[in-house]
Amino acid sequence: MKRHLISAADLTRDDALLILDTAAELAGVAARPIKKLPTLRGRTVVNLFFEDSTRTRISFEAAAKRLSADVINFSAKGSSVAKGESLKDTALTLEAMGADAVVIRHSASGAAHRLAEWVRGSVVNAGDGTHEHPTQALLDAFTIRQRLARQGAVPDGRDVPHDLRDAGPDGRGAALDGVRVTIVGDVLHGRVARSNVLLLSTLGAEVTLVAPPTLLPFAVGSWPCSVGYDLDAELPKSDVVMMLRVQQERMTAAYFPTIREYRRRYGLDAGRMALLPGHAIVMHPGPMNRGMEIAADVADSPRSTVVDQVANGVTVRMAVLYLLLGGAEAAS
Ligand code: NCD
Numbered sequence: 573m574k575r576h577l578i579s580a581a582d583l584t585r586d587d588a589l590l591i592l593d594t595a596a597e598l599a600g601v602a603a604r605p606i607k608k609l610p611t612l613r614g615r616t617v618v619n620l621f622f623e624d625s626t627r628t629r630i631s632f633e634a635a636a637k638r639l640s641a642d643v644i645n646f647s648a649k650g651s652s653v654a655k656g657e658s659l660k661d662t663a664l665t666l667e668a669m670g671a672d673a674v675v676i677r678h679s680a681s682g683a684a685h686r687l688a689e690w691v692r693g694s695v696v697n698a699g700d701g702t703h704e705h706p707t708q709a710l711l712d713a714f715t716i717r718q719r720l721a722r723q724g725a726v727p728d729g730r731d732v733p734h735d736l737r738d739a740g741p742d743g744r745g746a747a748l749d750g751v752r753v754t755i756v757g758d759v760l761h762g763r764v765a766r767s768n769v770l771l772l773s774t775l776g777a778e779v780t781l782v783a784p785p786t787l788l789p790f791a792v793g794s795w796p797c798s799v800g801y802d803l804d805a806e807l808p809k810s811d812v813v814m815m816l817r818v819q820q821e822r823m824t825a826a827y828f829p830t831i832r833e834y835r836r837r838y839g840l841d842a843g844r845m846a847l848l849p850g851h852a853i854v855m856h857p858g859p860m861n862r863g864m865e866i867a868a869d870v871a872d873s874p875r876s877t878v879v880d881q882v883a884n885g886v887t888v889r890m891a892v893l894y895l896l897l898g899g900a901e902a903a904s
Pocket of ligand 1: 627705764815
């Protein structure tokens with residue numbers, strides 16, 4: 573594994589499987605009354621959050637603490653640290669404190685990459701602008717594998733994920749070969765879709781993006797996925813449908829006529845959910861705009877993995893920190 577986790581593209585298929593399988597091992601810890609391992613005792617993990625976050629920040633903090641690391645939380649939202657030079661000054665401070673790992677969320681695409689040039693420890697990208705969010709993709713892959721394996725994967729008759737059917741508990745050891753994942757919504761302003769397309773395709777899944785043309789990035793043609801515009805046509809073929817938040821705070825223009833119109837074409841309500849095959853699951857990284865991209869009854873339905881995704885976020889991040897720090901000798 574590389575020393576930093578900046579992009580989902582940093583991970584080979586073997587790296588990704590190692591992280592998912594390590595997370596599956598660590599999941600046992602979360603079920604214990606005392607949820608702590610001594611693995612990273614004496615190591616320092618800094619959470620550097622320049623942008624709002626609930627799930628991701630808490631999740632990284634819980635992950636580091638469950639591995640007994642010392643955790644320093646630095647949140648600089650709204651401060652003047654938004655520019656390159658001041659990010660560098662922050663990095664030098666972290667160096668002086670001897671951070672072994674720095675988890676960074678920043679509104680600028682590329683911030684994690686820059687930081688990695690300035691610090692000796694491992695940098696983990698927890699979301700940089702509209703670029704990437706690799707641990708979100710890892711926890712999504714983990715959740716897909718776990719749910720499909722628990723459900724006995726997809727029905728027979730399709731020449732796909734046999735290995736999920738034969739895998740260990742919760743899909744351990746299996747990749748996502750042939751699993752069909754449809755990612756829907758605001759691909760342009762988010763970072764979840766890009767990281768998921770890269771990681772899920774590395775793991776063998778077939779990914780389709782469905783979005784209004786205005787909410788697709790220009791370069792999407794070079795991504796390892798296909799693109800569709802008709803959600804109703806894609807749903808019956810999907811094992812997984814992942815709804816993305818409409819990122820209104822990042823929108824500088826009118827990307828769709830009205831919320832109602834968006835919901836009519838790209839929102840997932842109960843009627844639309846009924847078009848999915850029986851085994852299919854519904855995902856959302858959160859925070860959800862209930863009633864916009866996802867209806868409340870869909871978000872709370874048994875097909876929804878929203879709560880699993882949050883729980884799995886902690887174990888997947890434990891695995892990432894453990895492999896980057898604990899296994900530091902092996903890292904290049
Ligand atoms: C995502 C993010 O911040 O990129 N949220 C998260 O990490 N769970 C998605 C979003 O904000 O819509």
